[in-house]
Structures are given as structure tokens and as C-alpha cells.
Amino acid sequence: MGDRLRSYLSLAKPRILLLVGLTGLAAMVLEGSLLTDPMRFAGVLLGILLAGAAANALNQYWDRDIDGIMARTRSKRPIPAGRISPRAALIFSLVCGLAALWLLQTAGGMPAALLGLATMAFYVLIYTVWLKRRTRLNIVIGGVAGAAPPLIAWVAGAGELGLVPLLMFLVILLWTPPHFWALALCLKEEYARAGIPMLPVVAGEQKTCTQITAYVVLLLPSTVWLGISADLSWLYFIGATLLGLNLVRRVHALRRHRDRQAARALFNYSIFYLAALFFLMLPPQW
Numbered sequence: 001m002g003d004r005l006r007s008y009l010s011l012a013k014p015r016i017l018l019l020v021g022l023t024g025l026a027a028m029v030l031e032g033s034l035l036t037d038p039m040r041f042a043g044v045l046l047g048i049l050l051a052g053a054a055a056n057a058l059n060q061y062w063d064r065d066i067d068g069i070m071a072r073t074r075s076k077r078p079i080p081a082g083r084i085s086p087r088a089a090l091i092f093s094l095v096c097g098l099a100a101l102w103l104l105q106t107a108g109g110m111p112a113a114l115l116g117l118a119t120m121a122f123y124v125l126i127y128t129v130w131l132k133r134r135t136r137l138n139i140v141i142g143g144v145a146g147a148a149p150p151l152i153a154w155v156a157g158a159g160e161l162g163l164v165p166l167l168m169f170l171v172i173l174l175w176t177p178p179h180f181w182a183l184a185l186c187l188k189e190e191y192a193r194a195g196i197p198m199l200p201v202v203a204g205e206q207k208t209c210t211q212i213t214a215y216v217v218l219l220l221p222s223t224v225w226l227g228i229s230a231d232l233s234w235l236y237f238i239g240a241t242l243l244g245l246n247l248v249r250r251v252h253a254l255r256r257h258r259d260r261q262a263a264r265a266l267f268n269y270s271i272f273y274l275a276a277l278f279f280l281m282l283p284p285q286w
Helices: 002-012 014-031 038-062 086-108 110-131 138-146 149-158 163-186 188-194 199-203 205-229 234-257 260-280
Strands: none
Touching: 002 014, 002 038, 002 086, 014 038, 014 149, 014 163, 014 260, 038 086, 038 110, 038 149, 086 110, 086 149, 110 138, 110 149, 138 163, 149 163, 163 188, 163 199, 163 205, 163 234, 163 260, 188 199, 199 205, 205 234, 234 260
């Protein structure tokens, strides 16, 4: 029983969900309306997490053929490993998705639920089914879905969007390509074997490093713009500066060495970078 539960949890991609939850949490705290209603606050946050779980599980359901080809996913993901059937994974994803929509509508209102539905649909239909196997821009465009949790969270409280959630969205959107391209540099041969046109496969390592640099150059001032617009504390600006300098150092190391060790270091650090950046957005007293 425990192994089966772990397999279903693996379908949801819990490490990704932690980032999803943190970005949504930061948006709800900054918006503030739901802080006086713990039940609605928890309902919206759980709805965002379940929407992410549904999208991730549907992604694995659709990609089960290529997951069985790539060594990275063949034994780790439950469908190609034979721990969960495709039918069970599909049912799990649909249940999570319906529960997410109910929670978002009940706790956050119809606009939040519609944004949640659009996010799941975009990730599954636009990114997974259409873009992922067809274009090197898969991650660039597909990143829209991963950047949406702050929008859902903000709308759940305010009923409308504003500059701050849009800047949170922008920060995640600009962070996404360097993060995934660093991983793709480590797994270039596997992606090529599976027929996935990731940037390192179709454009080479030098072009990928140049594109990573360009996105980081755009990302760093966006974090400052967000801090100013949201009137964040000096702790955020100090932390964001230190985090950004270390990110630049990792990118420089990748451009200099252009090897898997530097790419893996950038990939791992990028996860910490985004998590720490959004954690710093939370008020110190919270």
C-alpha cells in the first residue's frame, strides 16, 4: 500500500509542487485578502496544488512512450516502471483536476477556477501534446503554465489581476528556460534519442548557453521591478541581489566550461534560487 501511494505521489511530481505551492502562497500573502479567512486560504492553496498534480500526472500519462525511452525517467516514473497502469494514472489526474476546480471555485471564486482550468489545459494540450515534441520553443511557451499559480492565487483574493501578480508571473516565466535548458544540457543525448527538440539538441551547446545568459539578464531586473512594485522589505532586495549574483556566477561557469557538471550545478541552484526568492517575498512577521 505504501509503495502504491508513493507511486501516485510521484505522478504528481512533489518537488515541482513545492515550488508551485510556494509561488501561490507568496501571491496570496502579498495580496492579503484571504489572510483573515484560513479556510478559504487553505482551500485556494490546496486547489492550486491539486491543479499542478493533475497537470503533472496527465503529462506523464501522455509522455509514457518517451519516458520509457529515456534512462532518466524509465525507472523513476511509475507508468513506464509498471508500478501504475496508464488507466489508473489518467483517473488519478482527472480526479485531482476536478477536485482542484471545485476547491478553486468554492474558496476563490469562478475567475480563479477558470484560470486554474486554463492553466491545466495549457500545460497538457498546448505544451505536452502540441509543443513539446515539435519545437525548441516548447519550454519558452510552455512556461506560461508553470508561471500561472501567482495569478490564480491573486485573483482568488482580489477578484482581478494587477501589476504585482503579473510581475511574479514574469519572473517565473523568465526563470523557466534557463532552468530546463540547464537540465537539457545534461541529458542532451537522451532527449535526442527520444525525439524531443530541446534547444541543446537542435541548436547546440553554445547557442543554448547564449540563450540562458539572455534570459538571466532579463530575469534579474525583473526581480527588482517586482520588489519595488510590491513594496517589499530591504531583506528581499538584499537576498535577491545575493541570489542573483550567485546565479550569474553559475551561468558564467557554464559558459566557461560548457560541461555537464556546470550545467547540473546551474540546474540545481536554479531550483533553490526561485524557492528562496519567493520565500523572501513573505513578510518577516508572517
